[in-house]
Amino acid sequence: MDVTRENFGKALAKFAQAVAECDFVALDMEMTGLYETREHQPSRLDTREQRYQKLKRSVEAFGVIQVGICLFTWTTKDGIGFYEAQPFNFNVFPASSVGGVSVDEHFGCKISAFEFLAKNAFDFNKWVYQGIPFLRGDTAERIRSERTLLLTSRQRSMTPDDRHSDFAVQFEAALAEFIASKDTILRYDTTNTYQRKLIYDIVRIHDTLGTRSRVGCIEIFKGSRKTMQRHIGHKVQQFSACVDEARGFTAVIERLSAAQKPVVGHNMLLDVLHAYSKFVAQLPPTFAEFERAVAGFLPALIDTKFIIESTPDIKARYGTSNLDEIAPLLERDCAGPIRFHPHFHRNVSHNMHEAGFDAYMTGATFVRLLNLGSGGLDRAPELVLYRYLNKLYASTAEGISLNL
Structure with a gap:
């Protein structure tokens, strides 16, 4: 399933149900680049910490x-058992603003990657x-907390x-005149964002006044303290909804983490x-510190490249551990008990380096490695877990895996 902004809500509901029911998940991502310079590329001479620092920088x-997730x-149908695959190809683009609050961050792009x-x-x-x-979880909560405090506080925060x-002096004079009058609404013209922020800041110390944004002006209106409390509560709810919308794809990762599959x-890595x-x-x-953090985030990780590189018979048989090379060879030798879910087959592109299809091929490769027969893996689940769980491929001076 190719997922964009338009069909995300429906896809999220399908994903939430499917991830709760699935047996394992395959993950793949497409990025705007890998390493900034040769100096920052991984080396076999790296220590574990040096490798982490290089990858962290990247x-x-x-x-x-793109984020590809295949469930x-x-x-079992008609007495035949098989893995049913549901691939999601999520196209993601970072949120630039939340309810008028800029979160416009930047990232680099490698020409060769593009x-x-x-x-x-x-x-x-x-x-x-x-x-x-998408908006990272901690950033979303910080913005939500800051705006809530701003909306509910009766203290001035701007000079x-x-x-x-x-402009501030003139507006305060006009506001004092408005408060003393019997008028219920004051519309005050503004020409830039800073002026609008000043008006919000000046008005919010008054617990019987509220504001509404209008084109070219700010509308100030009178009301009871109870009415203003309801008005501010509505603004807090509106902004919180904007935060949830900006978080977008983050909800998928949160559901993946919560499923603990x-x-x-x-x-x-x-x-x-x-x-x-x-x-x-x-x-x-x-x-x-990352080891401790990832233990609560994704506690059970299996790296098919590490499986291949650490199993001499498989590496000797195929001579490669690159996914785009070994996946079709394994499919030839062991079609394996894998079928697409009927609602997903028509949406599969079969294009390598599309994250959704690569996630499917990764999961299928894992299943085929388990079913390869002579020269493959011992299929006993406890042995698979013991040998490969949380050992991610990373050829360093300390071995060919980083053990989490």
Whole structure:
């Protein structure tokens, strides 16, 4: 299912139900770049901490443009058991503002990454104009808390700058005249955002006055204290709804985390770091702290690249651990018990490097590795968990995995 801003609400409801029922999840992301310079690329000589710092720098420099999540559920029909796959391809674009509050952040773009996406038919217009907004969880709560405090406080918070001091004096005089009059509404013209903020700041110390934004002016109106309390409560609710709308795709990641299902990826450390950094909170300063944070976020991770690299028979048989190379070979040798959910098959693009399809291929690769037969894996679930759980591929001076 290709998901944009237009069909996100319906897709979120489907995803929430499916992730609660599935057996495991496969994850993949498309990004605007990987590493800023050669100096910041991973090296086999890296220590665990050095690798984390390099990847942390990359995650903080570049953005996420697609998130692929494929849900696999063991199903039995007509006496035949198989995994039913439901792939979601989420096109995401960060929110730039929330209810008039700017959250306009920036991210870098690697030219080679954009050329790569273009060669694989990536639709940049759809990404920008139809991308699902997202706002990181901690940022959303900070903005919500700050605006609530601003709306409910009766204290002045602004001192007019030199250019607007006369405007403030003139408005306070007009406001005093309005309060003393029998008029119920005052419309005061404004020419810029700063003037409007000044008016809001001056009016809010009065508990029997309220404000409404109008084109080219601010409307100030009178009411009882009870009426104004209801008016402010309505504004708080409106802004909170704007925050929820701006959070957008973050709700998908929160439901994924809450489900606590095993999450499968291919060379997935960077994906996990992006998922935490873009949708939960800032990455912790050290790898040890990140280990503790990810334990509550996605507690069961399985990396198919680590499985292949750490299983000599499989690596020798196929000579590669790259997903786009080994996935079709495994499909040839072991079609495996996998079928698309009937409501999802028609929406599958079958394009590698589209996040939704790559997530499907990652999950399918995991299933096929388990069903490869001679030279494959021991299929006993407890052994699979013991050998591969939370060991993410990262070739460093300390081994070929980072153990979470």
